[in-house]
Amino acid sequence: MADFTFHHGGVSVPSLEQAIEWYGTLLGFTVEHRFYIEAARSHTAMLRKGPLRFEIFEVEGAAPLPDERRYPPRDVQTHGNKHVAFQVADLDSFLAEMEQKGADIAMVVRESFGRGCFIRDCAGNLIEFVEGVA
Incomplete structure (x- = not known):
């Protein structure tokens, strides 16, 4: 069987900047890197706290x-x-x-x-x- 480990979780939010602030202030995550996903029209940030990663998506026009x-x-x-x-x-x-x-x-x-x-x-x-x- 293939070997694997957990890499990250992710959520969609209406405001990437507000989410970065929230996850930083309340839970201590910092921005590892930011990028844009063209196919999803998403401004995205990978946050990190020690070995934990969390991906945050701000998708244009999301519900x-x-x-x-x-x-x-x-x-x-x-x-x-x-x-x-x-x-x-x-x-x-x-x-x-x-x-x-x-x-x-x-x-x-x-x-x-x-x-x-x-x-x-x-x-x-x-x-x-x-x-x-x-």
């Missing part, structure tokens, strides 16, 4: 994120990609930091199967953070 994609339990009712998830050491500390920074917290999960949360980026895209799972 806004539908409301049902903004809440995790409704989002999974539609087929397709859902979200990316990052691991945090301590959920409560992470939530306190996100609240202090004004993050839009969509949902907090504290269940026997695990703990985590979803936040919405500046365009409403869901990002999951899970506590200490292997």
Whole structure:
């Protein structure tokens, strides 16, 4: 079987500049490089935080994120990609930091199967953070 590793996740946003600022301020990502994808008519940036990469697309004429994609339990009712998830050491500390920074917290999960949360980026895209799972 072919060997591979994870490279990046990606989201579409209405404003690349606003997203770069949001991902930098709230999550500590920096711009690795910027480019234009002619076929998609997309101003694009690859953001990086340590080994993590996240690709942000500002596509000319793109439709806004539908409301049902903004809440995790409704989002999974539609087929397709859902979200990316990052691991945090301590959920409560992470939530306190996100609240202090004004993050839009969509949902907090504290269940026997695990703990985590979803936040919405500046365009409403869901990002999951899970506590200490292997």
